[in-house]
Amino acid sequence: MIVTTKAIVLSALRYGDTSLIVRLFSESDGVKSYMLKGVLASKKGKIKKGYFQPLTQLEVVANHKNKGTLESLRDVKLTTSYETLQTDVLKSSMALFLSEMLVVSLQEEEENKPLFNFLSYSFDWLDRSEEIANFHISFLVQLTQYLGFYPDDSNINLPYFDLTEGEFVPTLYNEVMEGAPLLAFKQLLNADFDASKEVKMNRQTRAALLNHLIRFYQLHLNDFKKPRSLEILQQVFG
Structure with missing residues (x-):
């Protein structure tokens, strides 16, 4: 056909x-x-x-x-002629990482226009924006909506995020997110890319949050493998 x-x-x-x-x-x-x-x-x-x-x-x-x-x-x-995404070193490093994440996250051979539209909009935003340090983290949070395991934020004020259950919890049980990465994570939930630029994180917090998110993906997707470009991205953005 x-x-x-x-x-x-x-x-x-x-x-x-x-x-x-x-x-x-x-x-x-x-x-x-x-x-x-x-x-x-x-x-x-x-x-x-x-x-x-x-x-x-x-x-x-x-x-x-x-x-x-x-x-x-x-x-x-x-259909889109990028101006900076594939020529700017920082953006091209991020693009390589995100493409690897998508390869291991997207497996379905079926139409999904909402997901396609989200991806198209996201990469257009990355191409035209200057403040991108939080983009990859915000993207991974938002992508979970389309993959079926968006975090349950009904108890967002609780002190831990359970990576296995995908919800905020009061006590330590499974692997959890806590501390500074958790505070940033809470701010990124339900935030668009423009709002995510305002979330303040140092390199250490950003690196820890990204590692938590990758582990979150690993726990919820079959046959998930860490992207090889993760180390390069961590060196660039944390």
Whole structure:
């Protein structure tokens, strides 16, 4: 079936000397993987390797056989020309980390337009904004709404956040978040990206909160693996 859809690049892996296997999150079908034969060798083809940098937003014409095998692309064009996201060192480091997080978090091959719209808006915001130190943390908090394990904040005034149960609790039992990371976490709940810029965190608190969030994901997603780019991101932002 030939499908024309918007899509966001999650990953691109070299296959052999001249090909790529790319994973996209499409507006029409969720996560799909494609084999791009010879794309690294061809300079005249209409599908360029430069289209497949992390978080690039595209419109693709794809052949979806839906048989559990790699699909193919017939045409690709940019829908969003980022101004800074892929050229600014800080933003590109964050984009690499977030793309790795999405690869291990998004698995469903089905339409999810609210999630697609959230991703598209998020990366547009990152591209045009200057204050981004808290963006990746706010993004991971908001993303849990679409993954089905958004924190239960009905008892937000309690002193601990239980990572296993996903709720605020009065006593230590499972793994918990507490102290300065917890205070920042409470401020980020139900906050949009603009509001998240106002949350004050030092590097140590930001690093601890990010580690808690990654552990939160690990506890609630099957086969979750820590992104390899986490260490680089921690060095840049904490």
